[in-house]
Every structure is written in structure tokens, then in C-alpha cells.
Amino acid sequence: MSATFDVVVVGAGPGGIAAATVAAEAGLRVCLLDDNRTPGGQIWRGFRAETAKKNLHGEDFLHWTDRLSRSKCEVWCGWQVTDHPSPGFVRVEREAEFRDIVFRRLILATGARERFVPFPGWTLPGVTGLGGLQALVKAGLKPRDKRIVVAGSGPLLLAIAANLADAGANILAIYEQAPLSKLIRFGFTLAVHPGKLIEGAGYRRKLGNVPYRTGCWVTCAEGSDRVERVFATNGRKQWAQECDWLACGFHLVPNLELPRLFGCRIVDGYVWVDPLGQSSVQNIACIGELTGIGGVDKALLEGRIAGFAAAGRESEMRVLAPGLKRRQAFARRLDHAFAPRDELRTLANPDTLVCRCEDVSYAELRECDSWRQAKLHARCGMGACQGRICGTATEFLFDWKYAGMRPPVFPAAVSAIAAKVDSPESVRH
């Protein structure tokens, strides 16, 4: 079964919503796809109209979701892109049902995931990602009175700790691995983005006297069936801390699976785009975190530009384009300030699992000299997540090039993999 659209947008976060809305408002037939059950992506996850105003990003959320619902854009939630069976097609799946969608133009807005660095005990229940715990809390997990250590790296540390504290969690400490000197330099460059500085100060106020310690990181988590304590260090001494949950993630990395599947050029870990957001593939634009981890403002701007580009509205694009450079420069500065330190490469023990799907240990991987060899010899990255977690980890640990994946880009029903594509002639326009 197929459907035809002028524009297909993959990812209903802020960037995808802005792109789809602007294109639909210009009169194009637009389909906005997301594998989550509701639009919003990560930053707007769980937002609701009546409570959004309290949130820092609430106004943008209200503005864009209102415009999206007034537009004629079709929103398909719960649909996962699994394949690109022939040019101009995407194959999507939901609950073992699949469809092929024909597009003239594709806008990829697949966002980012957390970078995880393996350490002893990171597979214990109770150890989650940082954004991971936030997403779970937004999905109904109750953190009240739980003793939580928040660790890793990135601007999300403060924001997420503040949200957890707001929900009644007992935040024991926040450990930012980046050294203070780097953060101070980054703080100075923030002078050109005063909004971000104010945002940070607001989170800090909410957290009262929770220690925010820079240049510190978690070295190990322990417990029998779940995490009971963690060990942290500042590089000179180590200390233990009893806790119920450890939320730990090291900044973000873009979800490049789909740009790679469609053959978009990747440079230095991000999709290459021209000054107007166009990727190296003629009818594909990539926006948001795919072009640099820069957050919601950058995603909205790039989304609007991509929407206007799809509609051929050159003049609007050119008005917005000058803002892009500044946002992209901000993204690169974030990457630099929160780059994981070398010591994190030495946390894993020989028996620490690096690939969580196939339970492949650090010792087994040390015998390999490339991602390909690790896949063939140790089954690293051959499990259900297809290397999304361990591929990023081994890029950091061993400097391997994680070559991406083959379709299906997510585990899919055999019927959806084997099905033939409807020929374009059979697709009714």
C-alpha cells in the first residue's frame, strides 16, 4: 500500500514540526512521521497546553503545535522508517503493518541520542541515560524521594537535574566531566547568547544546594540486582555514594542512520549541508541535531528554512539564513566544551560489557582492530540496536569508524522486509 506526498518529514521534534508546518502552510501535501506516540520529539516530550506556559520552552511549543494542527499536514505517529526500498520511497512500519510512501522531497529531522561510555556496572538496572531518565519520568516514572546521582556531560545535566528535583527527586550530586577551565571559556563565549546563560542560572537556582562538581565523573556502579552505589572521582581521589538511580550520559550524538541510508555526505560526525540546509543528495534536506547539536532554537530555524526551501520560497529563506551560521558555531562550541575526556576511555574493565545486545566484553573487543572485525568476530553491534549504542561507544573507545547499517534500520517484520515496492505507475497520485 502506498501514499504520495510532496514532502515527507521524518522526526516530529521542533525542527520537523516547523519544517512540516511551513511546507504545509505553503500548500504542499506534507506527511510528518514519528516513531513516538505523540509529536514533540525529546525536548517537547510530555508537554501539555495547560502546563506548557510554566516551562521555558513552552511558548515555542504552543506556537508550533497550534500552527501544525491548523495546517493540513498529516501527522503519522508510531510509524518507524525501516527502509528505502527504491529512489523516492520510504518504507514505514507500525505494529507489523507496513506502507511505502512516495516523496518528492525528504526532510530528515531524526534528532540525537546520548553518547554512552561503558564503565563497570553500566548495565545494571537503575543506571539510565540522563535524557533517558528524563524521558522515562515524562512517561510516568515517579522519581519522588529517589536518591539520584546525575553524571556525564553537557548542558542537559543542569536542566534534567532541575526537572527531576522539581518532580520530588533527591538529587545527591551532579558530576560534570568537563573541567571548569573549559566551561569558563565556554561561558564567556555564551555572552553572544544571553538567553542560554539566563536559562542555566534558572536551573541552578532550582537546585538549591545540590553540589554541581565539574571535572568529576563516575567510574563504576555496583549492586546485586540493581544499582546500589556508585564511585566517583575527580582524577585524584575516589569516593562512594549510595543511590537508587544513576542517570549518566555524555552529551549527544546525531542519529545518522537515515542520512546514511539515503547516502547523505557526513563530515566530522554530522551531515554536511550547504548554507541553506541542503544535503549532498539533491532532494533531501537535513535539519536540527543532524547538522550540529545546537538545541531547539537551531532546530526551529533550520526547520523553517527547510520548509520554505521545499515550497520554493527563496526570499523567506534568505531572510532567515544569516542566523544559521551563529547557531551552527554555537553547536561546535558545545561539542568542544563537553568533549569526553581521555580518562573515560580507561573506565571499562576487561569483563565490562560494551555491546549490551550481544554481551560482548571490552576484552573481546580489544582483540579486534576495526568495527567490521568486531562485528564479524565478536558479534559486536549485531544485536537488536544494530550498533546504535556500542557503535558510538567504540568510536570513542577505539577510534573505530562506525560504518552505519544496512536496512532494515530497525528490527522489522519479515513481511515488511521481503515485500516488493509498488511500482511508481501503480501509485495513484
Added chain:
Amino acid sequence: MFGMRETASSRVVFRFHSQSCINMSKSFFINVNGRSLQVSEDTSVAAAMIMAGQPCRRSVSGEPRSPLCGMGICLECRATVNGEPHLRTCQLLCVPNMEVVTE
């Protein structure tokens, strides 16, 4: 040809609106590994399993595992729901009388 799709997608848009209007969240019971658990509406199955103190799955070497990424990437939250195996429970909402089993 597009009727079914249009129904499905308009339902999604409607749901998006109706969610914004709900203030009171209802609660109901689901079953996690044979034990009854009360959850509020809009709770993901992954969050429910954590609150029940149950792992989502056992790894190939037998370790208990719980959600890591919370956003559908890591697949550590796979569990069997109403008899259907390998579902990403972080992307799935609880509904009354759901049967969830660690796999």
C-alpha cells in the same frame, strides 16, 4: 485507498489535542510478571516495569536489564506485552489489564 490512512492520521491529530485538554489523569491496573500494578494513564510500559521493580529482559548471558535510553534507541526495554514478544516498551503506553512479561 487513502481512507484508512486518513482515519488513522486524523485520529493521531485529534489525540494530540485531546491530550492537551486532560487535567485529571485516570488510573487503572496492569499485570507485570503476574503481579497487579496500578498505573496512571499516559504511563509507558517501560516506566511501569521500573516501578514494579521488574527487569524488562534478560540479556544473552542472563543479566537483568532495564531501560537505558528511554527513547526507542537502545532496545534494552524489550518485553512481551499481551503475548507479543520483543516490543519496545518505552514507546508503548499502558492500557487497562495489559499483561507484561519480562523476556
